[in-house]
Amino acid sequence: MTIMKKDTSHINSLENEAIYIMREVAAQFEKPVLLFSGGKDSITLVRLAVKAFYPAKIPFPLMHIDTGHNFPETIEFRDKLVKELGLELIVRHVQDSIDEGKVKEESGKYSSRNSLQTTTLLDAIEEFKFDACIGGARRDEEKARAKERIFSVRDDFGQWDEKNQRPELFDMLNGQIDHGQNVRVFPISNWTELDVWSYIEKENIEIPSIYFAHKRKVFLRDGLIWSHSEFVYQEDDEEVLERMVRFRTVGDMSCTAAVFSEATDIASVVQEIRDSTISERGARIDDKRSEAAMEKRKQQGYF
């Protein structure tokens, strides 16, 4: 038996807060789901959920909205994690929404399936009657996300009414909703990118290999490093280079840019983040569309 006091230093207090939120979700909602992208934030969420309910299993399934343009490493990782923890995984495909004619594939130089995910997500919420969707969004990521609540109510259309949000006081989370509404829950709202990485290091959490420096075929456009892939549109004069890169954030291949890096282990990744002068979403192609890109997508029901 360990005889020691739990210390409540910075990262521990964030962990305690997130575990508290996970438990509130399980207690207040009938059909919660954890939205899992295979990225480091949702992997962190899974770890927090495991801790929150030990020795019981996580009392809700994971759901992946698959754009079909994933990094293969992410999918491999996802399946391994689910198997190891004995979790239930639901996958819904953007391709199906396209085939059903609900959304139209974008075309051209900056085409991406990122924003098409919203339709697939909202359909899945309706299909399974989920009343709470746990996500890994953080307030430090982006300006519109800085205004987000921990329990964020969405209407029947999945829309975010940013000017009319419920106040959140003390630790009290009000999860009362009407039939048809659902709540997006953000347990790591108060974590920064560095906090997530420090936690991954401290807890020795396994993450997909693309987060570490590796040799990859890339091309340069608008000062960003794009993956050379069948899913990413590339002009003829955009030269393919082979470089040591890693990803700081993992979305689908068409919206995630890489960074040059030599960081091949977690300690050097943490150090790199600490020293970085570019923000995490500085390498997100989807946010570069306009100053209000995220706010607009959120209003429509995006994560």
Place this chain on the structure above:
Amino acid sequence: MEVLKIATAGSVDDGKSTLIGRILYDTKSLTTDKLAAIEKTSKQKGYDYLDFSLATDGLVAEREQGITIDVAHIYFSTAKKSYIIADTPGHVEYTRNMVTGASTSQASIILIDARKGVIEQTNRHFFINNLLRIKDVVVAINKMDLVDYSEDVYNKIKADFSELMSKRDYQDQKITFIPVSALKGDNVVNRSENMSWYTGQSLLEHLEALDKKDIFNVGTPRFPVQYVIRPKTEEFHDFRGYAGKVYGGELSVGDDVVVLPSQTKSKIKDIYFYNEKYQTASRRSSVTITLEDDINVSRGDMIVKEGDLPTIDKQFTANICWMDSTQLTPGAKYVVQHGVNKVLAKVDKIHHKIHPDYSGIETDVTGLKVNDIAQVTFKLNKPVFYDQFKNHRTNGSFILIDTQTNNTVGAGFIQ
């Protein structure tokens, strides 16, 4: 490394967003891409300076109108501490947002425009900081560059504010005055070279020096049960764990405890955090507790130390801050959420409205409007286990939920 949550309060144009932007800039927390965006937009707007408010105002409408609409959370860290700033709007309907921001904060910054001095809004900002019992308050007298960095102006404002301080309820609150220019960077992170008459710390130096014991309220341990963990697996066949967060103090293995409302006595058997057992669970840790006896405990129950019971009652009187556009009237019913416990409540009596500008109280009140603060008695359909807010910030507070819209419509501080 600790984390410190700070609430901010200021009127429109007092430069609150600029102050926060300045802190981010001078602590090198703004990344190159964010800074480039600020430079670009400032130039487009024709400014000859960097508009740091662009770093925080996140919604399109806010950037268009140049105001802050909703509470935003801003993160930065130094070698010593991690900080979360709750940036709350300064316009008239600020109360709801300010109470919200202050409810999770341990320290607070009140901004005063040096040219305007203490105005009615300042009274209100201070009142709320006092109502919420924020332990450490900095009064930042901003725009000193526009009053020629005058010591007389600073002293006058300090004297005016000190008059307010004599009226406050919570006298133990620590208040520090700092003359600053957020736009020029005086005394925000770095000490000013323009005000040699001021020998105190810069704003950030002050925050860096705050110690845990200066900012956290400690009381009696309370353990509201959030969730009952019953794995029903072979290995943990009879496991019955009570998951929750410890508030106010510590709980240890072997402690004699009482479970409320049944008042059944037991002893703490084990304290789990994930798969490890601990001897003691500290304040604000999310643990799982098992008891020596096999008793029936469910969500909303509370585990407390024997001999240290809270008040158990089917009514309480509280100062409430009303946050909804509908009126609160006597006889109306709401859901009271007290921690994780929900009970139905009826407004028994509105005793009086409290003017948050320190101009006194108003009796004969028939209803409360948005942003009103009043003393109200509630009758409850089930007993709750509470402490007075002044003794226990967590177990002495609650929120009111509208039974029809499900919105959070008020916050209360039990007397």
